[in-house]
Amino acid sequence: MTVEGVLTAIRALFPILLALSSLALLPLIRLWRGRQHDDGAAYATYGVQILLLATSVGAGLAGAGYLSTLKISQITIDPSEPGRLLVLLGGIVFAVIVGAGEGRRAATMGQIALFGIAAIDLALAIPSGIAPIALLLFASLGISGAAASGKDDVGRARAVFRDLRTVSLLLPAVVIAEILRTAISYAAIDASYATPASLAAGTALGVSLVVIVAAGVFPFHHRLIKIFEALPIVGSLLVGVWIPSALALIVMSELSALASSITDPLGGAIVPGILLAGAATLIFGAVSALLHDDIGEIVGFMAVGNAGWLALAAAAALQSPTDTSSRLIVLPGILIISLFGLWLVSVRRRYRTTSISELGGWARHTGAHGIVLMAAIIALAALPPGAVLAARLNLLLLGGNPLIAIFAIVGQIMLIVAAIRLLLVGFTPQSQAVREVETRPLANLITISLIGGALFVAAAAAGWLAVESGGTGPLPPAPSVSPATSFAPGPSGEPSATPSIEPSPSAMNSPEVSPEVSPSGSVEISPAP
């Protein structure tokens, strides 16, 4: 391999290389500091923060140009701009969160963040077929498994178990969508089959399901809430927000390409269904955030509200394939929830409680936390009005339904009110739990990085910095139907003018099977009573 080839490989695979290097670096740091100074955990945390920031800077420098495109035989890894942008901001966000989280496992969480953002970068660099979606789904499962390790907590284990089931169900949905998409071209020339519009609707449903379930859109919000309840904040943010948003970018590109490829309106009630689910999710997330008193749950419901916007964006991508508003709101959504996550982890770490009733006066006690939450609220409100607010309003216009738009606006306002409620609690008289905690000097590395990081992320989320995500290019069409893989030579891949048999129901409409198969003589473990 030439020097240029090595440099290209480093540029293309930079995040994954740094993530892999952490596997050797962190044990070495722990060994070095652990033996003599007993501060191995703290130094490992600094090490992983430096790696996260280096990933961020490296991704920014390497960029997504042709110099970073790696070709090995048939494999092409072509980093995308949204992928690199997510790594650039993800490195900073997670470095600050890991710093605020402190503790014995902070370095491990940083390592998980390194692998998470590397998986996102890699997935968005290979937008072909099912590989990127499979990579993100399995990365989500692996991250939730790794984040839940370390202690035998039944709640965490059950959350991971739920994730395992979800991931295993979503991949068949993607493959079925892929098969339906291939059938569209045949249906266009053979009237005896399903119409292109109905096949496109089936394809849209299959791929939208990935975002709807992974992001936690109503009625699949339960998984997201459990993730935020059970997993550490780095794992929650990656599995519940970052990876679903990366999936949303891929899916929206696919939906745009699909909607552009058919001339008739999309069959079924796919678009109204997704719009309704999005508006319902926003309202549900906001009302639940207002009704709950645990800050972990409130941040979880904020993430549910953000999932509502992702659903509205998916519907807009189907309605108006050429409009980029749907992809513009993804990144601000990720950053806003990450800011709330940063606030949550720093408050939880400081006061050792997540109950609002025990957190009275937290903002008066630690002003830095108040600044973080205020930054998050400003980003949530997308103030001052700019590109992000315009993109959100444009999404509602593209939806074309005034009732849905009103519901979404009301939901967003209620989300802001729920966040302001958290801030107001911080200015009430100080509770005992808050009073007992020592005040930290302002000139402290953690406090400075907390304030600086929060302001930077809020500026990016609210659109003050010119940060925008253009989405990945459309996935290339699925391979042509070819019997080449079969053992025996099959018939020609060309569609016949007259089908040999009448179209029959889908293979999935199979005869009923027993709803529950209990293994005989099972000695296995049941996850939930």
Added chain:
Amino acid sequence: MPNLELPLVVLAILAGTLAVTSAGRGAWVAIALLAVTSSALEFSLADPSHIGLILRVSAIGIGLIITVPEGLFEPGALRHDLALRTLIATLRAHPVVVASAAAGLLLGLVPLALPIESSSGALRAAGVALLVVGLPPLLTSRFIEATTRAAVVTLSGTLLLRTSIFGALDPLAALAIGAGFACILLVGGSVASRIANAEEEQ
């Protein structure tokens, strides 16, 4: 090699059915057999370099080696659990699953709407049968290890169905899917042991 297709399809469906109906040794051996047979069906002819086959089998192999419970290879117990009589008794105890597998096989053999019409019949039949067998326990089972095995069966079926239409996966997708199989087995095993430990502590 073409004459091996039918035995491999039958073996894969049988292994998938046993993986979701039996417990302990029988189920783990069935999963290993399913991994080998479905990978051979998916990759053998389409991929002359056999990279996909090697990746898939080694990924599932690593996952299984780390996950399988202790004492799995105890010769006496293994012989008893894998005796033909035991296997038949297990299948007879779950007639609905066996009927589902047979129905899935027949359904898959019938050419359905395009583009499935021009796909490989045997691979499609195996894929549909494994999907029909794996999906119900994946959706409803309360047992972690059974759900993990059902997930492997369902994914194997999905990939066989996909291969019957689109051909074998490219190396990168094969790597991602292979890692996914290993991930499912490892995470399933880790969750099961964590809940067992927590229950023991209680």
